[in-house]
Amino acid sequence: MTGTAMEAAALGRRFGRNGEWALRDCTFRLPAGSVCAIVGPNGAGKSTLLAHAAGLLRPTEGTLTVLGTTPAEARERFAYVAQDKPLYPQLSIAETLRLGSELNPGRWDRAVAERIVADGDLDPHTRVRTLSGGQRTRVALALAFGKRPELLLLDEPMADLDPLARHQLMGALMAEAAEHGTTVVMSSHVIAELEDACDHLLLIGDGHVRLAGPLDALLAAHVLVTGQDGGLDPHTVVESRTTGRQLTALIRPDGPLDDEWQTTEPTLEELVLAHLRSPGAPVLTLTGEDEDWPETWGAAV
């Protein structure tokens, strides 16, 4: 029923002619209306991917479409908040919001933007340069929401915030997104804060998509098993560790498991960490449409 918010096809980006690939062979599809977390270690390519979606970088190869068209065509319909929350330091908060209304004619929702600022007990006449990290993030989010985006791209939105401000802003963000049906794509390396907020996951490691799909389907496709050391064929083993004769492994079951294994469903953190620790694990991309996973049991990277 829903459309596509973002779709990448073999997207690749290399910095410099003979430089390292920051992104390679990225293929995924994100349905509209979802809240997607892009996770991965530092330098994995999360920011590069978001900058492509915001039309700030040109792909070296492949394509990335946003809201069914190119990022340049969709410029009016998405909002982007970069990692260091760039704002003009010489402007006041009120002037920053005025800038949003001047640069987004016909789209600007003054009430939404002002409410986000007011909820943070910020005086509109405060200069941006005097704001703390959390207040700055709040103003950047107000500017983004004032645009009434269909797609909100957030690069590490909560990175430099204390836990209280993080919790408060995450709540505000989710409430606004839910109210307006905004698709949210945010990168983060704080996995805990994403578990409740997100319904889609895109795990990027070393410039490649490692896991992609609806969060519950991804979790359901994996099993955490413990038992005596034994064969795990024909299942796909993502990561296994042996303590004495005890073996703990995260696997993607392919058929029924033997009874000797104790099984639990992994948490998001366990899923992500296991994949980050074993870069050789096969890629898994699930889509929300087919109720039955998996669409592809990809080949090894």
Next chain:
Amino acid sequence: MTAMTTAPAEAPTLRRSLRPRGLVWTMLCLHRAALLFWALLAAVAAGTLLWAWGPGTKGVWTEYRTMRCAFPGENLSCDYTGDAYMALDLATSLGGGIITIVPFLVAAWASGALIARELETGTAELAWTQSVSPTRWLAAKLAVPAALLASGTALLMLLHRLMWPSDRELLRWLSRQWYDDVAFRGNGPVAVAYALLGLAVGVLVGLLVRRSLPALGISLVCLLAVHFALGMLRPYLWPSVTLTKTDQYSISGGMPVDDGAITPLGNRVPNPCGGEGPDCLTQHHIVGFYFDYHPSSHFWPLQLVETGIVLSLAALAVLASFRLLNRHLGDAA
């Protein structure tokens, strides 16, 4: 009666439609300090030039007369300069100096504050992810300052021309020539052209270097190079007039281009004799002297050619800026 009832309704509508919007508003709001500085600088220069035109010139004439310089013949008292002379000299230099220095101030500001700082801090990307394409963003960054600069320097140039003494005798006494570098830059459209070139060079260097401080330095060096190169080339931008004579006393009254001696075959050689007697000339087979110069009637052709060159350079820099932005962002620009 209808006019009376509609008038109050029209006034706010008109004000609203004249209110700067979108990128123009953004430019004016973000660079209020620079705008204020430019307004103050232009006001100081305009005030100085107006003073020089009115009270300054009048005072100098009075001084000229009381010092009895106007009488023919030797008059040693005119070798000294009075207070009015000093004041006018200072005002003229200040007014012309501001016009000359504006392009450099513009280049420094444009490369640093206007472009590189935005790229450095990421606020450019903030603007590009509003509903404004980077191409329009760059167009506004060029057009708004260009309009304010062109109108301001054009006004200062006209005031400089107004102030510039039309009387030859006064010019001689002030020992100023129409082809003096500062006077030439202040008296014609090259003033506007150089200000626009400063903006274009600043924007291009800012986009290339992407860091404020290096961009500021590099743009100043680039502009200085153009400034001096064209200053050196100026005498050759229009065909000069040649004067030949048999004695070696040089003439004055124009912009000198070249001078020297002529051999019997008509070749031009450097004058080998300097101030020595006629024996030297015979010894070196010198039959005459030549002097290439620009009479004051060449002022406008020289102005227009130099303006054309400077504006072409500015246009090239603007073109390069857009291409650079395009290459960086692809179709997103």
